[in-house]
Amino acid sequence: MEDMIFYDRLQFAFTITFHYIFPQLTMGLSLIIVYYKWRFLKTNIEKYNNAAKFFMKIFAINFTMGVVTGIPMEFQFGTNWAKFSELTGGIIGQTLAMEGLFSFFLESSFLALFIFGEKLMGQKLHFLTGFLVFLGSWASGYLILATNAWMQHPVGYEILDNGKFVLENFSALFSNPWLLPAFLHNQLASLVTSSFVVASIGAFYILRNKSLEYGQLFLKTGVIFGLASSLLLAFPTGDWNAKNVAKYQPATFAAMEGIFETEEAGAEIVLIGQPDMVQKKLDNKIAVPNILSFLTYQDWNKQIPGMDQFKEEELPDNIPALYYSYHIMVGLGTIFIAIMGLAVFFLWKKKLYTIKPLLWAIMFLVPFPYIANITGWYTAELGRQPYLVYGLLKTSEGLSPTVSSGNTLFTLLGFVALYMLLGLLFLVLVGKTIHQGPTPQKH
Amino acid sequence: MEVFWYIIISVILAIFFILDGYNFGTGIIHLFFAKTEKDKEVIAKSAGLFWDFNEVWLVAGGALLFMAFPTFYASVFSGFYLPLIIVLWLIIFRAIGLEFRSQFNFQMWKDIWDKSFGVASLLLALFFGIALGNVVRGVNLGGIENGVAAFEPHYFFLPLWDSSFSPLSETPGVIDWFTIIIGLISVVTLAIHGANWIILKTNSSINNKLKSLIFKLTILLAALTLISLLAWQIVNPNSLNNFIDKPYLILFPILYFSGLIGLFFIKKIKKDSYGFMLSTLLVLGGITSSLASLFPVILPSTNKLSEPLTIYNTAASEYGLSVALGWGIIGLILVAIYLIIQKKLLSGKVDEMDYGH
Numbered sequence: 001m002e003d004m005i006f007y008d009r010l011q012f013a014f015t016i017t018f019h020y021i022f023p024q025l026t027m028g029l030s031l032i033i034v035y036y037k038w039r040f041l042k043t044n045i046e047k048y049n050n051a052a053k054f055f056m057k058i059f060a061i062n063f064t065m066g067v068v069t070g071i072p073m074e075f076q077f078g079t080n081w082a083k084f085s086e087l088t089g090g091i092i093g094q095t096l097a098m099e100g101l102f103s104f105f106l107e108s109s110f111l112a113l114f115i116f117g118e119k120l121m122g123q124k125l126h127f128l129t130g131f132l133v134f135l136g137s138w139a140s141g142y143l144i145l146a147t148n149a150w151m152q153h154p155v156g157y158e159i160l161d162n163g164k165f166v167l168e169n170f171s172a173l174f175s176n177p178w179l180l181p182a183f184l185h186n187q188l189a190s191l192v193t194s195s196f197v198v199a200s201i202g203a204f205y206i207l208r209n210k211s212l213e214y215g216q217l218f219l220k221t222g223v224i225f226g227l228a229s230s231l232l233l234a235f236p237t238g239d240w241n242a243k244n245v246a247k248y249q250p251a252t253f254a255a256m257e258g259i260f261e262t263e264e265a266g267a268e269i270v271l272i273g274q275p276d277m278v279q280k281k282l283d284n285k286i287a288v289p290n291i292l293s294f295l296t297y298q299d300w301n302k303q304i305p306g307m308d309q310f311k312e313e314e315l316p317d318n319i320p321a322l323y324y325s326y327h328i329m330v331g332l333g334t335i336f337i338a339i340m341g342l343a344v345f346f347l348w349k350k351k352l353y354t355i356k357p358l359l360w361a362i363m364f365l366v367p368f369p370y371i372a373n374i375t376g377w378y379t380a381e382l383g384r385q386p387y388l389v390y391g392l393l394k395t396s397e398g399l400s401p402t403v404s405s406g407n408t409l410f411t412l413l414g415f416v417a418l419y420m421l422l423g424l425l426f427l428v429l430v431g432k433t434i435h436q437g438p439t440p441q442k443h
Numbered sequence: 444m445e446v447f448w449y450i451i452i453s454v455i456l457a458i459f460f461i462l463d464g465y466n467f468g469t470g471i472i473h474l475f476f477a478k479t480e481k482d483k484e485v486i487a488k489s490a491g492l493f494w495d496f497n498e499v500w501l502v503a504g505g506a507l508l509f510m511a512f513p514t515f516y517a518s519v520f521s522g523f524y525l526p527l528i529i530v531l532w533l534i535i536f537r538a539i540g541l542e543f544r545s546q547f548n549f550q551m552w553k554d555i556w557d558k559s560f561g562v563a564s565l566l567l568a569l570f571f572g573i574a575l576g577n578v579v580r581g582v583n584l585g586g587i588e589n590g591v592a593a594f595e596p597h598y599f600f601l602p603l604w605d606s607s608f609s610p611l612s613e614t615p616g617v618i619d620w621f622t623i624i625i626g627l628i629s630v631v632t633l634a635i636h637g638a639n640w641i642i643l644k645t646n647s648s649i650n651n652k653l654k655s656l657i658f659k660l661t662i663l664l665a666a667l668t669l670i671s672l673l674a675w676q677i678v679n680p681n682s683l684n685n686f687i688d689k690p691y692l693i694l695f696p697i698l699y700f701s702g703l704i705g706l707f708f709i710k711k712i713k714k715d716s717y718g719f720m721l722s723t724l725l726v727l728g729g730i731t732s733s734l735a736s737l738f739p740v741i742l743p744s745t746n747k748l749s750e751p752l753t754i755y756n757t758a759a760s761e762y763g764l765s766v767a768l769g770w771g772i773i774g775l776i777l778v779a780i781y782l783i784i785q786k787k788l789l790s791g792k793v794d795e796m797d798y799g800h
Contacts, residue, residue, distance in 0.1 A: 061542075063495075064538060064539070064542045067495055067538070068534065068535045068539065071498070071501075071502060071534060072528075072531045074502060074509075075505070075520060075527060075531055077516075077520075078509065078516050078517055078519070078521060078527075079520045079521055079524050079527055079528065082517035082518070082520060082598070083517065085509060085516055085520070086513050086514050086516075086517035087513075088513075089510065089514075089516060089517065089759060090510070090513055090760055090763045091763070093506065093509040093510030093511070093513055093516075093759065094510055094763065094766070094767060097503070097507045097510040097767070097771075099506065100499070100502050100503035100505075100506040100507065101503055101507075101770075101774030101775070101777075101778065102770075102774055102777070104499045104502055104503065105499055105503065105774075105777070105778045105781055106777075106781065108498075108499045109496055109781035109782070109785050111495070112492060112493070112495075112496065112789070113784075113785065113788060116492070117789075120788055121788070166759075166760040166762070166763065167759070167760060167762055167763040167766070168762070170766040400517075400524070401521070401594050401595065401598050402521050402522060402524075402586065402600035403521050403524045407525060411528045414528070418532055418535060422535070422539070429546055432546065432547075
């Protein structure tokens with residue numbers, strides 16, 4: 001039983017982590033593409049149109065990867081988490097099926113038209129197809145977040161005698177207090193990734209002294225979008241989500257902040273430290289007193305329950321992993337604000353394109369927003385443990401009753417091998433597209 | 444309400460097999476019959492332009508199945524664990540083959556992805572046929588051996604094969620001689636369908652050859668159909684009872700056979716789209732007939748102890764199903780609009796299109 005849970009969780013974690021490399025770029029990038037296309041319509045300067053088409057090439061490679069790694073996600077609900085599907089399908093099936101009908105069709109229909117149809121349709125319709133692709137990808141994000149919000153904070157359900165969750169109120173799925181902050185935070189985080197990718201490609205062209213006109217355009221767009229989204233990511237959306245966790249999942253909140261003992265008045269905020277799960281304390285801790293209480297409740301002396309207030313089985317089952325995920329996300333988010341703030345400052349001073357160390361930093365920082373996005377999701381998912389549906393259905397109760405751990409390990413190994421190949425191809429193709437550059441090729 | 448959703452999901456899955464079916468068939472023809480680089484490129488393109496839109500039908504059908512019949516979804520997806528995951532891997536290979544073949548302009552690269560696309564298409568056609576064969580034959584619900592159940596009665600787990608390869612064994616596997624026959628029918632049907640698509644959408648140099656190929660494959664298909672009907676009688680002597688009890692269901696086999704008969708005249712048919720319509724009838728009729736023979740059962744049990752899964756004992760709540768009908772209809776209308784726009788704008792032969800490069 002133990003190893004069944006382990007392999008099923010590992011397979012889901014591996015496949016979703018790999019999958020989420022792609023949608024986090026396509027969601028944000030589609031907005032930037034729509035922005036370039038809109039600038040082109042306004043100004044009729046060819047540069048903007050070429051920029052839109054260049055990023056659409058990168059978008060298309062990511063979209064393909066996202067689709068082929070996304071289908072296994074839907075299948076795995078049934079293959080590996082059959083009991084969970086059986087018990088909750090009547091509820092989360094609603095939002096997942098809506099995603100299929102309302103967003104995948106929209107994206108896949110209009111992406112082909114955007115890529116192949118510019119001459120057929122004319123510029124205004126071409127802009128519209130780009131906009132519809134953007135709409136489809138954000139609708140997809142919204143419906144996935146609605147599904148996840150229900151698992152984090154179940155609403156609008158009734159539990160029958162046989163343990164099945166039955167939908168009682170459809171609109172409650174969308175007025176879930178967990179949904180809006182999580183959705184906004186997620187979309188902004190996706191925009192941060194895309195901004196870094198755009199800025200990083202720009203910095204690369206400037207440093208290589210190639211396609212300079214586009215290098216400067218990309219860098220400018222990237223840092224402006226990047227600063228705006230990094231700031232909004234921390235406040236108000238990050239703050240809002242943390243308050244939700246404190247309110248609806250207090251045990252998770254204590255674990256992710258690393259509060260082992262409840263303090264009489266006012267909780268400190270931990271900046272650095274390693275959880276020691278045997279002695280129940282943080283090693284090498286650096287913390288600032290009372291800040292956490294203020295940030296969470298705007299009250300310096302408000303008491304925040306630590307992990308000592310909860311029973312063992314209510315606490316997440318991997319506290320160090322949760323604690324690190326959360327702190328990596330927050331730490332990186334802070335660095336993004338600093339770097340993008342600096343870049344925008346020098347852009348305003350008209351010096352950005354010549355400060356090489358900053359350009360190098362922007363270029364090499366590109367993996368980190370991906371890491372921050374993924375650790376953010378780890379925070380949400382590890383934080384929800386040991387439950388699949390918070391407080392109601394344990395992860396161990398959701399497995400497929402008929403699939404042995406040997407079969408799961410077999411498919412996990414297959415996915416690892418296949419995804420390594422996909423990852424390699426992805427890097428080669430994106431690298432090739434960047435190398436060719438945004439200037440239209442002459443045949 | 445269950446019947447409504449059963450019909451909607453069946454239609455969506457049938458559309459998936461019609462649309463992605465021509466795509467699989469295109470891959471099969473590409474693998475065996477496309478020889479020149481020009482043909483290979485244009486045939487791959489006639490599939491590559493549309494694969495993701497076609498595959499969305501599978502995703503949407505699967506998700507709707509999850510919403511409307513969660514118990515069925517849970518049972519079938521975990522019961523067919525290995526074959527389903529293998530199907531996923533094949534889908535990945537096929538898609539990247541189509542998307543990546545034109546990314547580099549040298550022959551070795553193209554050959555690799557052409558093979559990836561072709562072989563994966565062939566195996567997918569075979570596997571989906573085998574899957575249909577499994578649904579028609581039924582599975583050992585409850586995992587019963589020697590009268591003892593291993594699981595709850597609505598769960599099962601199928602090995603890929605049982606050493607007897609017989610559908611009549613107590614614990615039949617995914618692959619047995621009956622499901623292989625259905626798998627072959629699927630390969631031949633989709634090869635015909637794909638060939639018709641290539642004739643419709645391209646000016647490839649093998650279009651004329653494909654017509655006589657379709658004719659030969661139609662003869663083969665007629666023979667296989669006959670064999671499968673006899674085999675089906677052995678596997679389940681009551682297999683045709685539903686058509687006797689509910690005579691209106693005969694409409695579906697009529698679709699299939701009119702497609703089959705029509706295709707014997709493929710060489711005389713002048714308009715390319717008629718050939719494609721005939722093979723569409725074939726796919727549509729084949730799937731709907733199989734489902735109709737079971738209705739309202741959706742997964743028969745091969746043992747006497749467990750009840751078969753039906754649309755009634757696997758459905759979500761009445762309230763959930765009726766709310767979903769509201770947004771489902773809106774969604775499907777939108778999808779129909781996209782389909783029309785897309786077909787209008789990307790109509791005509793693929794090699795004559797101007798992409799604006």
